[in-house]
Amino acid sequence: RYVITHPAQPDLLIVVALDALSRQAYIFSYDLAAEQLDLRLQSPVWPSHALGFSPDGRWLVLTGSTPDQNNTRAPANSSTIYLHNIASHQTQTYISQFASSILTPMFDWSADSQWLVFIVDDRILSLVAPDFSYQWVFAHDEGNCMDVSWVN
Numbered sequence: 280r281y282v283i284t285h286p287a288q289p290d291l292l293i294v295v296a297l298d299a300l301s302r303q304a305y306i307f308s309y310d311l312a313a314e315q316l317d318l319r320l321q322s323p324v325w326p327s328h329a330l331g332f333s334p335d336g337r338w339l340v341l342t343g344s345t346p347d348q349n350n351t352r353a354p355a356n357s358s359t360i361y362l363h364n365i366a367s368h369q370t371q372t373y374i375s376q377f378a379s380s381i382l383t384p385m386f387d388w389s390a391d392s393q394w395l396v397f398i399v400d401d402r403i404l405s406l407v408a409p410d411f412s413y414q415w416v417f418a419h420d421e422g423n424c425m426d427v428s429w430v431n
Contacts (some may be wrong), residue, residue, distance in 0.1 A: 280304075285365075297324060304328060306341060320361050320370060329385065333392040338409060339363040340343035340386060340395070342375075360386060360397055362409045371409055376400045387429040396427050414416070 285291035290311040298305050306320040322328075329342045330358025341361040360373040375385065376399060386397035395407045399416060401423040406415045 283330070284320055288323070293330070293339065295330060304343060306330070306339070317368075319368070322359065322361065332386050333395070334390055335392040337365060337392060338408055339365055342385060352370055362395065362407070364409070371412060372415055373397070373405060373407060373414065375405070385427065387427050389429050390431045394429070396429060398424055
């Protein structure tokens with residue numbers, strides 16, 4: 280589908296492949312110098328998924344969907360935030376009920392990459408410190424939340 284370059288390692292490519300028949304997205308890394316291809320993440324396809332890096336480049340973020348328990352090919356009404364540590368190949372997953380649009384980001388990082396904020400629902404946000412597997416989910420009273428932006 281597309282390829283992006285790691286922001287701090289230009290020889291590391293992230294390849295997004297979509298399988299329309301099985302409705303799966305596959306995220307690979309390809310190390311140009313070592314000529315090594317690694318499967319990093321797999322998720323049921325979400326119509327407007329987002330993929331990005333933490334500011335320090337240690338974490339890869341993917342929004343995907345949670346498969347329906349009765350039919351693993353059909354997406355359920357929730358989305359999943361995948362946080363993948365590129366160095367350790369470890370992935371953390373978080374659930375969101377917010378169906379994001381391609382025009383509105385549903386997550387953002389603090390400048391030091393210590394915190395990720397994402398939308399859980401239109402009045403609920405989640406703060407995650409991925410290095411500590413810590414999550415704080417809280418409601419706000421500021422109206423319907425359609426996108427997030429971290430202000431340092």
